[in-house]
Every structure is written in C-alpha cells, then in structure tokens.
Amino acid sequence: MLKVENVTKYYGTNKAVDNLNFEVKDGEIFGLLGINGAGKTTTFRMITGLLDKTEGNITFDGKKIDYNVTDKIGFLTEERSLLTKLTVIEQAKLYGGLKGLTETEINERLDYLLERLEIPEYKTRKIKELSKGNQQKIQFIMAILNKPKLLILDEPFSGLDPINIELFKSLIMELKKDGTSIIFSSHRMDHVEYFCDALVILVKGRTVLEGYLKEIKEGFRKKNIIIEGSVNESELKKIKGVLKVEENKGVFTVSIENNNVVSSVFDYIKNKKDITKFVVEEPTLNEIFIEKVGESYEK
C-alpha cells in the first residue's frame, strides 16, 4: 500500500505541492488529476524517488521509498522515455536489468507482453522505426516488465486508437487483479471514471477534492435530468433550481441545483404528451472536475 502523508514540495519559494495526503491500497486504482502545472509530475517524481520532498512522508508497504523499493515500481511517463536508437529487446534488457530482472525473466515477460499487445514481430525492431502508437505500447511494456507492485501511469492512452486502448485496459485490469496499486493520471475523464476507485484533484498543488469516486458523485449536489420529447427550453429555464438546459438532437440535458428540483421539473413535463424519456443522472466526472478546477479542461 502506498501512503502519501502531509507531503509538501517547494521549488525555491514556489510551493509546488501543498500538504498532499492520499493512500492507494493493494489492487486499487487511484486517480491523480489536475490541469497542467497542478503538481502531478512533481508528486510522481517524489513517489519514484526522483525528487526529495520538502516535508511529509511517502511510504510503500510501510517502508520509505529508496532504491530497493523502486525496483517494485513501474513508471509510464507522459512523454516518451525510450532510447529510440535501441531495439525493443535491448531497451527491455536495460530497463528490466535496472529493475533487477535476469535476462531469462526479461525475455519471457517481454514475449508475453508483446503477444498480449499483438506486436510480437517488433521484438528486434528499433524503437525509432515504430509508429507513435506502437512506441506507446513499448513504453507501457517497459513500465510493467517487472510486474510492479506500484504502477504509475501518466496519460497511458496517449496516441492509441480505441482497439489498442482496449488491449491496455485489459492488461491494467489484470495487474489490478494481481494486487498492483495503480496511480492513474489522464486528461480523459471517461478513462478515469472507468478505472479509478478513488481520486484526488489538485489545483496549484492543493487538494480541492478527494475520496472514492462513488462517494464524490453522491456528495455532488448537482444532477442532470435527461428529457426526450417536445419541451420548451425557455420554460424549463424558468423553473427555480434549473441551472442550465442544453438541447442536442431532441434530447434535453437539464442541470439542476439539487434533488429537490427534480419534482418541479417532473411537474412541468408530466402533462406533455410525447415525452419518451425522463432520467435523473449522476453528474459526470468531467462536470465535477470543471466545477472544482474552475476552468475548462485541456485535452
């Protein structure tokens, strides 16, 4: 289990991370979210031992993170971190060797992962000759080559098509099943919603939201009502507690302040004859994120 307790990091006088607290249990996927410059990379670097924290504690399975512990960590960085002049097997031998794997272990594991990601023919190919998506696959393989106990995934689906995203997803879920603690960071909120059990949202190094996804959604007062049928948009907007109405191909999404507004909206549509759908939905993570961060999300 990874424990981050009261961690603060200063760069000179600039506070990059401010009193951060969270824990990731074995077999749990944890989302670390925030816009660019929120302190995510600094947090990852502190967890992997690349940076020293100014204050606080970071432990993994109760031990301070040092070079014995980092052998059990896998790290997929947001940008490419491959030596592209090397072949895939050469790169695996370097990164795997640095994680303490033997050549036989590296070969076996690499063969398995290349097979799983449907690129076994690239084993002896130079990385620079591969497409962006395939390089991302190799980067992912390098991160999980050592069957990590803690895996950090920073934008893992970058440059991947939907089919390959599914291949990644199945491997990530397999690792979760095997008890790997995973920290996941992505600008794609649908992916975060799919994977993460719990999350933290950072703004300028400070935590603005934290907890289990389900609880966060339940605790978020704003809801959406989806209505399909002939309704008047301006009449809907006049109802007290309605925040916003959006129409798309005859489907209206009505944002409301809280659950109490549902009955008012229902009263309005109950006399309408051609209503085919009326559903009260939880807010999406994207909405929660925008609400909390206070600005639109960068893709």
Next chain:
Amino acid sequence: MKNKLKLLIKDGLRKKLKTKTFKIINIILLIAIPLVINIDTVIKTFGGDFDDPVTVYVIDESGKYYESLKNVYEQTTLSIGNQDVEIKNAEKKYDELKDEMLEEKSNDIILRIYDETKKADLTSFDYVDTITVQLLTNALNTVKSNIALEESDIDVNVLNEINAPMEISRTYLSDELDENYELMSYISNLIIPVFIMPFFFLLLMITQMIGAEINEEKTSKSMEIIITSVSPRIHFISKMITANVYAIVQSLLFVAYLGIGLFVRTLISESSLINSFGDNISGLLKTFVDSGMLTDILAAIPWIILLLILSFIAYSLLAGILASMTTSQEDYQQLQTPLMFLIMIGYFVAIMASSYEKSIFIIVLSCIPFLSCIIAPVLLILGQIGIVEVLIALGALLLTIFILLKYGLRIYKVGILNYSSNKLWKKMFMGIKNKE
C-alpha cells in the same frame, strides 16, 4: 547497486561499440591507416613517369672519374634509398646519345666530364629532379678531391690527417649533465607534438562522448526511468567509466591499425628506406638509452599515468555536469566550448614548453588541473620539472575531483531533471546548496 553499475557500463559500451558508426569508422581507419603508412608503395603501384629508371651516361674524357664516381654515387644512394638512378659508362658519342634522347624524349642524363678545365656538364631532355643533380654534384666533388689528393702524392698519414673530422669535446660545469641528453632533448622537442597528440584526442573524445550520452538520455526522458532505478551518483560513475573504457578501446584499435600498417610495410617493401628507418630507430633508441633519458622517462611513466587517469576523471566529471545542465545537443555543443579551449590551451602550451625553457608561467600552468595532464608530462620528460611539481599537480587534481564530486553531483542531480533553460544558473546554485 554494483550489478546495476555493471549493467549500465555494459549497456553503454554495447551501445557505442555495436553502432554502425563505430564499425564503419573503424573499417575506414583499418584501411586508411595502413594505406597512409604505405602511401609510397601505393603511389608506385599505380605507376607514372617518376617510376621510370634513369640512366646517367658518363662520358669521362679524363678516364679517371667514372669508376670512382659510380662507387661513390651508389654508396650514397644505397644509404638513403634513392636507387632508381643507374650510372653507366657511355659507349656512344655525345652527339649520338643526344640524338637518341631527343628522338625518344628519354628521361636519361648525359654527364660529360672534361679533364683540364675541371668542368662537367649535364644534358637532359626534360627537367631532372634536384636530389639526383645534388647527389651527382656531391659525388663529382668527392671524386675530384680524392683524385687531387692522390695526384699531389701526399703521404697516407697526412691524407688521413686532412680527412679526419675535428673532434669537439663538451664540458659541462654541472656534474649532472650529459652530452647525449642534450641531443635527445633536441629530438624530444621534435617528437613532443606527436607524443601528446593521442592524449589531446582522447580528452576530446571523452568529453564529447559523455556529453552526448547524458544529453541523449536526458532529452529522450529515459533518464527519468533510469534514475528511478539507480542513484544519479551510480549513473554518473557509469558514464565516466564507459567513456574512458571506450576511449581506451578506440586508442588500442588505433595503435593496432598502426601496427598492421607497419607490418604490411615490412612485408611488402624491401626498400632500403624501411631498413634505414629501422636502423635509424635502433640508433635513436641506443642514444636514448645511453643518455639516461629513457631511464628518466620510465621512472616518470607511473606519475604520468596517474596524472592522466585523474585528469580523465576530472574532465569526465566536468563534461557530465555541463551536459546535465543542457536541454539539447546544441546547448551542450556551446557549453563544452570552454572545455575544448582548456584542452587546446594545454596542447599549445606543451608544444611551446621546449622553446621557453623553465618558464615560470608554463611550470605554474603544469600544476593547474585540466592543463596539467598535457603540460606536466612534457615538462617532466624535458627535465624542466621534477616529481615535486608533479605531486603538486596531482594534489590539485585530487582536490578538484573532490570538489566536483561533492558539489558537481548536486548540480548533476538537479540538472538531469531540469528541462528548461529558464533561471538555469539559479537552479544550479540552489542545487549546490542542497546537501541531500
């Protein structure tokens, strides 16, 4: 950690030694170096006018010169290896020979020697190379003197007395000096630029290589993955060892190519140039041993090696630190310019050392880290400094390495994860202050 260090060194060397560039460059060197060493054979193989033998037809009107001239000329050319000229007694008359040469546009020569006037003339269709003319002139003068002495009926002892060279004995007021040493010092001055050239190139190679490696890992972000598994210190040491081992391997290969070139030369060429070259080397070595200079150099070798090893480490550390601060290859090229200057200053000062004997300025420079590895060995061999100065240079180097390790590694640790040149020097200064 030891295993990881070994892995990084092995990987670094494999990356360098298995590259196509390394293989291609070494194939080119393997072909080019023996070719350069045997360039005369190569040129001769393709032929040309220079290759045609020249016959000197001697018309000796006195009847006294021919035999002696042939002997003297052949003896001289034998010792210097210029044997493409044959001396022959002319069996035809001057006009006949001249007509033949005109008709054939021949490169032969007619040497007509007159008796009474002590004059001779050379006739040729084309230009004659100056060496051949000079050799013929010298041979003629020697024969002329010998004939004159014989005709004067001078006593043999008197003749020997006349021919005997003047003996000049040297006296040194200092008991420690030796005549041969003076000669060798002169020769050393000539060979010093060649002697220090390999160190010069080794230093350039090491600084370039370390910089390029660190820069590549940094710009590709693979540094972040590597540093999560090994400490920056281990990573840095691995780069240092890899670069030095690579430089040594490349140097040894270079020496091997030289050896192959010389071996090929001895195999394919039986010309007297090689023999005389061998004789010259043997003679030089004998003088070297007799002068006591060889003993001095052998005694200095351990110190020189120590100085070189420590200097290579210091240069590697500095190159690594500079590379860690850069964000692109172009940045590193700029930042390593001062290093290149340091190496070049050392090289030029070392060459000038023989002209400015015991210059205090040069002796002081020989104790300064980064310069000492090139200047101090030269001064030591020339006898301009002793072991004390070398020890001072070694002490200064050790202190530099200690400082670079203590403070430079802090900069390295900050530098390798820094991707912006914004406030670079401030970040580096903060890095030095950070004791962790």
